[in-house]
Amino acid sequence: MNRTVKILLAANLIVFAILAFVYPHLMVGPGKLIPGHGKLEEDCFACHAPLTGADSARCIVCHKPEDIGRLTTVGLPIDKPLTSTPFHQKLTRQDCIACHSDHAGVKRFRPTGHFNHGLLEKTTRDECQSCHKSPKDTLHQQITGNCSQCHNQEKWTPATFDHNKYFELDRDHNARCVTCHVHNDYSRYTCYGCHEHTPDNIRRKHIKEGIRSYENCVECHRNADEHDIRGEYGKREGKRDRKKHND
Numbered sequence: 001m002n003r004t005v006k007i008l009l010a011a012n013l014i015v016f017a018i019l020a021f022v023y024p025h026l027m028v029g030p031g032k033l034i035p036g037h038g039k040l041e042e043d044c045f046a047c048h049a050p051l052t053g054a055d056s057a058r059c060i061v062c063h064k065p066e067d068i069g070r071l072t073t074v075g076l077p078i079d080k081p082l083t084s085t086p087f088h089q090k091l092t093r094q095d096c097i098a099c100h101s102d103h104a105g106v107k108r109f110r111p112t113g114h115f116n117h118g119l120l121e122k123t124t125r126d127e128c129q130s131c132h133k134s135p136k137d138t139l140h141q142q143i144t145g146n147c148s149q150c151h152n153q154e155k156w157t158p159a160t161f162d163h164n165k166y167f168e169l170d171r172d173h174n175a176r177c178v179t180c181h182v183h184n185d186y187s188r189y190t191c192y193g194c195h196e197h198t199p200d201n202i203r204r205k206h207i208k209e210g211i212r213s214y215e216n217c218v219e220c221h222r223n224a225d226e227h228d229i230r231g232e233y234g235k236r237e238g239k240r241d242r243k244k245h246n247d
Contacts, residue, residue, distance in 0.1 A: 055097075057094075065094055087131055099116070142177045144184055146187075167222055171224040
């Protein structure tokens with residue numbers, strides 16, 4: 001490659017570099033902006049820092065975090081907010097570009113609907129229903145809060161909880177959640193929500209069978225079959241049944 005060609009290539013590169021800074025919307029723009037940002041169509045550096053790209057610090061010049069979801073950029077009240085509860089005020093850091101991009105040539109919501117809940121304050125992450133509507137199926141209609149006991153914020157479906165690992169909801173136990181989980185607190189349970197299971201009845205029956213430790217019901221009982229007994233007492237019952245069979 002002779003010297004003249006090298007000079008021409010270098011000159012072209014310099015021209016392109018200058019044009020990219022002077023007219024970035026024509027040289028490197030990936031697409032049209034949303035209508036609300038139309039006036040910035042030719043002012044790329046209103047949002048982008050030279051060489052480093054989109055800068056969240058430039059976003060909050062117009063979009064005040066305390067007003068997002070409440071007021072427009074000109075200070076007018078928003079008639080129909082996108083969510084019932086503005087959540088931008090609950091972010092641990094203002095990382096706008098983690099979710100938003102306004103060019104038509106790229107995804108305008110980067111995670112394709114999967115918002116990074118790690119950006120929210122911890123207390124806000126536990127208040128799912130302040131932003132999300134509860135499902136309308138018969139199970140979720142009985143539940144208020146405690147979403148994280150069955151779901152995680154990385155992958156909402158499928159649910160991670162399998163009730164059969166703890167207790168099979170068969171026969172008479174196919175009851176409303178609050179029958180066993182008072183106030184829908186799924187971290188605890190009680191068997192005394194049923195009229196048959198009173199403390200006196202349970203105590204009397206278990207003492208009669210020689211069982212003195214019976215507070216943790218699911219340690220031995222995992223379904224409605226009273227003969228399907230697990231735990232240490234279940235082992236003793238199994239030995240007793242085998243002995244009767246051999247005799």
